[in-house]
Amino acid sequence: MSGAFADWVTPGFSARFRIGDDQPAALVSFVPAGGALADGPDDPQPLVELTTIGHGRFPGGFRHVDSTIGARLRPVSWRVSDDATDPWFRIVQADAATGLQVESVFRARADVAAFQTWTEVSADDGEHVVDFVSSFATGAFLTDSGVGVDDLALVHADNDWAAESRWRTDPLRSIGLARIDREAQHHPPRSRAVVQNRGSWSTGEALPIGVLQADGAVPTPYALVWQIEHNGPWLYELGETRRHAYVLLSGPTDQEHQWTAVVAPGQPFVSVPVSVGIAGSVGGAFEVLTAQRRAFRHVREADRALPLVFNDYMNTLMGDPTTEKLLPLIDAAADAGADLFCIDAGWYAEGHWWDTVGAWEEAASRFPTGLGAVIDHVRSRGMQAGLWLEPEVIGIHSPLAVDLPEDAFVHNHGVRVAEHGRHLLDLRSPEARAHLDAVVDRLVGELGVTFFKMDNNTMTGPFAGMLDHQRALLDWLDDVQARYPSLLIENCASGAMRADSAMLSRLHMQSTSDQQDPVLSASIAAAAPAAMLPEQAGNWAYPAPSMSSDLFELSLVNGVLGRMYLSGYLNSMSTSQRAVVRSAIEAHRTVLEVIESSVPVWPLGLPAWEDPWLALGLRATSGELYLSVWALPGAGSSVSMPLSGFAGQEVVVEPLFPTVLGSWSVSWEASAGVLHVGHGGATPTARVFRIRPEEAGAEH
Structure with missing residues (x-):
């Protein structure tokens, strides 16, 4: 290693890292391709912040910067690839006091002005209880934008059930970064601005996305954008140091999420991945993020079909399907031009079902001639067949709550977790996975289902091993789709309560909401491509025969620029209303021809x-x-x-x-x-x- 700086130049961006022997490595400049790199300050924000039990922060506080290990890290080596298709950059650092090593890994794609990054922690000897490690941290935005904290604003979104994607722009001074006299205090400020999600619903409180925007009056327009790519708890944090400022991205922490990990020889820890991009405006930032999502998404041939899905739930059967109710809907959906008919919740239930689910076997009383006969009718009308499934839960009154072994369930402090009338399967358990594999094999292999609406309506708080469990879920999904390459899976969790990029990078589409009011759904549909790819945004379109013509049309407009998720009593509509539905579908198909390469x-x-x-x-x-x-x-x-x-x-x-x-x-x-x-x-x-x-x- 030589020199105080290392530059990483790709077709999409340039980045400069300070890697001197006398201080921690830091990203000091990050600019779009062709931009001029800067050297940054003499004491930049370290690239990695890391705390363990016994090695915390100085000074102390709620912020995750100023870690003593982070301040002691010194670069050991750095490497850069010359692979044009998979550019990467790696920096290894070590802490002499603890023997811990950290490796910051960066990956890029093509000409996208963004990188994906994470932190790997390893140990030479002993056991170390890690209670925080950043996936990424920098203060480069001050160097590159030429502004101070007073000129910066955060673009971010609250997210809640039936009220998803509520975007707003807040000056940093208004959301936690108090202005103090730093020289008089002789210490850095302790305040911070935090956006986070605390439970198993990764987007149940907020979206793991942010844009740091420089005020329009600055010399060079600037927008730093990021997303945290994890299907569990996470946070990002902004704050000031003695003379500078920082943004820090992280998965779960001990302070906020009761998470720790033991790192020992042969037992490393890898943080959650995050993506970071650079642009000249907020609109440009989301264009970069769209390109980054496409670059790192695992797209299968089956995903390219982009079928138009009719789902019987929203404002229609609402979880009460029967053969008698379904057959006319199936015929009407086929006549309208749907490609796939999904039977939603209730198909497995003889009666009350919320806290008895888990076996996922058809309810004979609902389908006198069998569910298979209904699915055969779907296929006879030229459509594929789908089913609603909530695979990760077992109702507290389900026989499986007793029949499955105890280690198949999530526990906290030795007690089986129960939330909303359900237990949560622990996907680290071979028995839990075997149960789910048997369910999928039966529904896909025997019934011929080619689409699952995979729901998750049970949010649990922190529990030991949640991060490993969430990663096991991703592994299970990868395995299912490898075994059934034609199977499409919609990501749903009470709407968009788990609309993170870890899930979206591998699943077909995303339910954008459970919102039943088409007027309120309009805002959700309009904002959806900020949180996901437009070709994954499953926006409900549920016209009703009783609606005025304007509202009828609006309910369909909601679905045109995304993935129209059609519902409603098409079989009860007038001839003219059905013609309007067909016209909306024709417009949607025109959009589908370009949607995979379009920019929101x-x-x-x-x-x-x-x-x-x-x-x-x-x-x-x-x-x-x-x-x-x-x-x-x-x-x-x-x-x-x-x-x-x-x-x-x-x-x-x-x-x-x-x-x-x-x-x-x-x-x-x-x-x-x-x-x-x-x-x-x-x-x-x-x-x-x-x-x-x-x-x-x-x-x-």
Whole structure:
């Protein structure tokens, strides 16, 4: 190792690490490709923060920086690959006092302005109880943006049942970073801004995503974006040091999540992976994050089919399927153009079922001729068949709660965990996995199911071994999909309570909510591609025969720019209503042709929960823009949306769904690149437009 700096240059970005012998390694500059790297301060935020029982922080506090081990780490070696398809960078550091070593691993893909990174901790001798280790930490954003904490704001999202993806932008000074006289105190500030999730629902409180945005008045626009890629507890933290500031990303901790790990010779620990990207704006940050998600997603050939799924649950059968109720719905879904029919909850239940589930065998009283006959009818109508499944739980009154061995269940302090009337299977247990494998083999191998809506409605708090259990779940999912390469799995946990990138990197689609009100669902659908890929955003579209025409259309608009997740009593609709549904499906299929390479844009900014006007666009590589616009209660008569990509050009604005403007109006101001849209009537109402440059010489 020579020199005080190491540069890692890829087609998508450049990064500079300080690796001198007299201080811990640090990422001091991170810029998009072609940007100028900086040396950073003399005392930058260390790349790794690590505490063990016996080696904490100095000074003490709630923050996870200022760790004594982190301050003692010294670089041992660094390596960089010359593999253009799998660029990586590794830095090894050691702490002489404890004998612990840490290796920071960075991976990149193609020309994406982002990297994935994690920390590996190992020991030369003895046992060390690790109670915190960062996956990543840096203060490079101050160097690269040229601003101070006063100029920085955090873009982040609260997440809750039926109220997902509630985005907001908060100056750091307003969410925990108090301004104090640092020189007078002779110590760094102790305040911090924290976003975290504490239970087994990885997104039950917040999304593990953030954008640190420099104020628009700064010399160089700057946005640092990240996501934590873990299906359990996590946190990210922002704060100030004596002269600088930092952002730190982590999986579970002892302080917040009662997590520890023993590290010993031959027994290393690997932190959860995170991705970090760089852009010049919030919109650019999500474009980078979209590219990063695609680059690290495990896409199978079956995923490329992008089937249109009809699900019988939402505002329809609501967990009460029978042969009599299903057959007319199956026929109506096939006539509308669905590719796959999913029978949702209740198919296994003779009566009350919440706390008796676990065997996943059909209820004879619901299907007099057998569930297989219903599935055969689905296939006879040209559709694939799917089932709802909640594999990770056993009801407290299920016979399996007694029949399965005790180590098949999650325990805390020696007591079997029970939440919401269920026990949780411990996926580290061979007996638990054998039970689930038998269920899948029967439903897929015997019934011919090719789609699972995999739900998880039971959130548990911290328990010993949760991190290993969550990783075992991922391993089980990988194994199931390897055995059944045509099987598609939808990720669901009471809607989007587990919409993390660890799950999404390997599953087909994501339920975006359990929200039953189409007006409230609009905000969730409009924000969904900030949390997941647009081709994975399973947005409910549940028109009802009793709805007004505007609301009927709006409920379908919710599903067009994503993965339309169709429901509703199609069999009870009028001929004209069914035609509207078919028109929405046709528009959706047009979007599906480009969705896997499209980039989400928000001309009105990321949707806040009660915004009256919402807009989501998908920009195709061809230059076309598919744009959904919602006018919700309280919306004024018109709105103006900047579409800078079309500035100075004449464009064609076509109604994609509904195929006529009706009371809506649009006008284009080419010089400013602004689209003016009016709804011209009562709200709520919505439209989907296709916008493309006007061809030279075309008649007006």
